[in-house]
Amino acid sequence: SDEGYEAWLRFDPLAKSELEVYTDWCSEIILSEQSVILQAARAELIRGIASMLGRKPMVKAKPSKPRYLFVGTLDCAELEGLIDKKTRESLQEEGYLIKTVENPEGSCIVLTGQTDKGVLYAAFHFLRLLQTGQSLNGLSIKETPRNRLRMINQWDNMDGSIERGYAGKSIFYKNNKIVTNVKRIQDYARMMASVGLNAIAINNVNVHDVETKLITSELLPYVARVADIFRAYGITLYLSINFASPIQIGGLQTADPLDPLVKQWWADKASEVYRHIPDFGGFLVKADSEYRPGPFTYGRDHADGANMLADALEAFGGLVIWRCFVYNCQQDWRDRSTDRARAAYDHFCPLDGRFCDNVILQIKNGPMDFQVREPVSPLFGGLRHTNQLLELQITQEYTGQQRHLCYLVPQWKEIIGFDTHASGEDSTVARIVEGSIHGRPYGGFAAVSNIGDDTNWTGHLLAQANFYGYGRLAWNPELSSEQITEDWVRLTFGNDKTVMETISRMLLDSRTIYENYTSPLGIGWMVNPGHHYGPNVDGYEYSKWGTYHFADLLGIGVDRTESTGTGYTGQYHDIPSARYESLHTCPDELLLFFHHVPYTHKLHSGKTVIQHIYDSHFEGVEQAGELMQSWASLKGKVDDTRFTHVLSRLEEQVRHAKEWRDMINTYFYRKSGIPDERNRTIY
Ligand code: GCU
Numbered sequence: 001s002d003e004g005y006e007a008w009l010r011f012d013p014l015a016k017s018e019l020e021v022y023t024d025w026c027s028e029i030i031l032s033e034q035s036v037i038l039q040a041a042r043a044e045l046i047r048g049i050a051s052m053l054g055r056k057p058m059v060k061a062k063p064s065k066p067r068y069l070f071v072g073t074l075d076c077a078e079l080e081g082l083i084d085k086k087t088r089e090s091l092q093e094e095g096y097l098i099k100t101v102e103n104p105e106g107s108c109i110v111l112t113g114q115t116d117k118g119v120l121y122a123a124f125h126f127l128r129l130l131q132t133g134q135s136l137n138g139l140s141i142k143e144t145p146r147n148r149l150r151m152i153n154q155w156d157n158m159d160g161s162i163e164r165g166y167a168g169k170s171i172f173y174k175n176n177k178i179v180t181n182v183k184r185i186q187d188y189a190r191m192m193a194s195v196g197l198n199a200i201a202i203n204n205v206n207v208h209d210v211e212t213k214l215i216t217s218e219l220l221p222y223v224a225r226v227a228d229i230f231r232a233y234g235i236t237l238y239l240s241i242n243f244a245s246p247i248q249i250g251g252l253q254t255a256d257p258l259d260p261l262v263k264q265w266w267a268d269k270a271s272e273v274y275r276h277i278p279d280f281g282g283f284l285v286k287a288d289s290e291y292r293p294g295p296f297t298y299g300r301d302h303a304d305g306a307n308m309l310a311d312a313l314e315a316f317g318g319l320v321i322w323r324c325f326v327y328n329c330q331q332d333w334r335d336r337s338t339d340r341a342r343a344a345y346d347h348f349c350p351l352d353g354r355f356c357d358n359v360i361l362q363i364k365n366g367p368m369d370f371q372v373r374e375p376v377s378p379l380f381g382g383l384r385h386t387n388q389l390l391e392l393q394i395t396q397e398y399t400g401q402q403r404h405l406c407y408l409v410p411q412w413k414e415i416i417g418f419d420t421h422a423s424g425e426d427s428t429v430a431r432i433v434e435g436s437i438h439g440r441p442y443g444g445f446a447a448v449s450n451i452g453d454d455t456n457w458t459g460h461l462l463a464q465a466n467f468y469g470y471g472r473l474a475w476n477p478e479l480s481s482e483q484i485t486e487d488w489v490r491l492t493f494g495n496d497k498t499v500m501e502t503i504s505r506m507l508l509d510s511r512t513i514y515e516n517y518t519s520p521l522g523i524g525w526m527v528n529p530g531h532h533y534g535p536n537v538d539g540y541e542y543s544k545w546g547t548y549h550f551a552d553l554l555g556i557g558v559d560r561t562e563s564t565g566t567g568y569t570g571q572y573h574d575i576p577s578a579r580y581e582s583l584h585t586c587p588d589e590l591l592l593f594f595h596h597v598p599y600t601h602k603l604h605s606g607k608t609v610i611q612h613i614y615d616s617h618f619e620g621v622e623q624a625g626e627l628m629q630s631w632a633s634l635k636g637k638v639d640d641t642r643f644t645h646v647l648s649r650l651e652e653q654v655r656h657a658k659e660w661r662d663m664i665n666t667y668f669y670r671k672s673g674i675p676d677e678r679n680r681t682i683y
Helices: 016-026 036-053 085-090 116-131 183-194 209-215 220-231 259-275 304-312 341-349 409-417 431-432 463-474 480-494 497-517 574-581 590-595 611-630 642-674
Strands: 027-029 058-060 067-071 095-102 109-114 140-143 149-152 199-201 237-243 284-285 319-323 359-364 385-392 442-449
Touching: 016 036, 016 116, 027 036, 027 611, 036 067, 036 116, 036 183, 095 116, 109 116, 116 140, 116 183, 116 480, 149 341, 149 385, 149 463, 183 220, 183 463, 209 220, 209 237, 209 259, 209 590, 220 237, 220 259, 237 304, 259 304, 259 590, 284 304, 284 590, 304 319, 304 341, 304 359, 341 359, 385 409, 385 431, 409 431, 409 463, 409 480, 442 463, 463 480, 463 642, 480 497, 497 611, 497 642, 590 611, 611 642
Parallel strands: 027 058, 027 067, 067 109, 149 199, 149 442, 199 237, 237 284, 284 319, 319 359, 359 385, 385 442
Antiparallel strands: 095 109, 095 140
16 A cells, blocks of 8 residues: 555565566575474565565475575575585574575575574565665675664553554554454564564553553463564564562562562562463563652662562573663752763662673663753763663654654664773774673663554654664664665665655755754753653753753853763763863764853854854754655655655644744743844744
């Protein structure tokens, strides 16, 4: 359909020029092994090839044509002698190989992996080659995921609502039950596997009353059915749990992690869960955060809490994913000694080395909360003896809520490429979370999903690119934004050069544009409280959330330096710490995150802060208009349904960008009394 339901798995019919060669290779698939995952790989290949080439391939045990596709794990007898020892050994658990093997009696393209999961990934990669019109000559593609965990977090509640969801209701739950029609869940699993994702937590980290019961025998059989669906696509299921479960559903008086009865309760609970789901992934935990229960209630720390759960899960190979989003959310705005940005590091660094090996700390990319611009959390550089998972937000809570176009892959690239200097140069976030720098057994990426039951999954059709890009980056953080973007556009809109270039440019520019007309220079927020959509400069200024900009008649920004401020800069290693500490070296785009400066302060760009605010906001609105015009230029090149849908979102974005521009500019003009050098309209 043209509503966008198929996302990047459309497999539109290919142009004539490619048909002949591809058909030659793809009319026969040789596949003899059995497993649910290979079953899925087979179904995907048949479906994708039939749709692109207009002819369904035959699946056989023995080839009858000179060219064919061979699909199977490295263990299968047919591949003996065909793949050399070195290649075999270099393929890790989930890795795969796509290789053209020429034989006198027949040539084949081999799709293989160490495990059936690898084969599934190879199948999706092969389909991508066809859809993007690549040559099939002499293929030799070897891929291994850089991260062991490539996870999605659903913030879905059982009443069907989604916390920070902007694309309709949950595809998992309705009326406090798990849905019975699982078609969408299955298609979601396909989308996830196609980009290499391998884990999912299916309920909100804020675990309310009904969801607390997901780990009871009443609901586990239903959870197990969902796990079955994901398993066929190589995806492991996790649940978010309520730390107070022993009280709430266990009838105990306490949830104290050191209490023997509590420990026993969780151990029993773990075996119960594993009876229903033998390959269950583990628990995701938000504790002592934003009013959620946790170990602090009992005078225990987060290592006590996490390790208690880890002990319960260990026998079954389960993991505890423990979130570090812990801060004081009842701050008095008059209290200038507390800095929310410090919180994760202050809470967790002292515990480094105390966590069990099957605990992974899940750390938000920035020290605050998924703003359009934040520095990278210093906790990544701080922890050395702890498994770490980078938490990103695909759902656009603070970045336009899928009404604005804001493609986040370039932002994520900056984050994972940030050099913490934890072990000298090139101690990037990517290398820390993959575990290689400190030799950690587990690690990877997690991200909050942006999908719901809207036909096109993500509300804004172009927001599908964020989900796609996340998966590709979690697999290989080294891919460039441009490469990922081009792939997505080709898969979603076809191989027309103008279409590809126009949409790619729009996506790649969109984050800077969004930043231009919203909160300036790394200060963040300035949104309406609660739902977080739209401008409200002082929306959080006198609240308890710890998210202040401190604008007055003379200047703006938060002094987080060691010399005169909150000392936050001291949480980084020497080199980044010194860079942020000094006004001379602090990058413009983060200036107000680290320093309080007068409006007349000159940026490295040569502009004053106030003139930068005016200029970037006028420019941002113009650029939003250009986004709309770029899209409009594609009329006739993109089907009408998708064309009209995206155009209407972009029109809304332009209108709303003006609202942002005028509120922000007016606010700072009134505070500072300094006029715009170029005399544009400010109210
Ligand atoms: C943000 C978001 C909340 C969410 C929280 C979290 O504060 O607004 O809705 O629960 O992050 O990550 O736990």
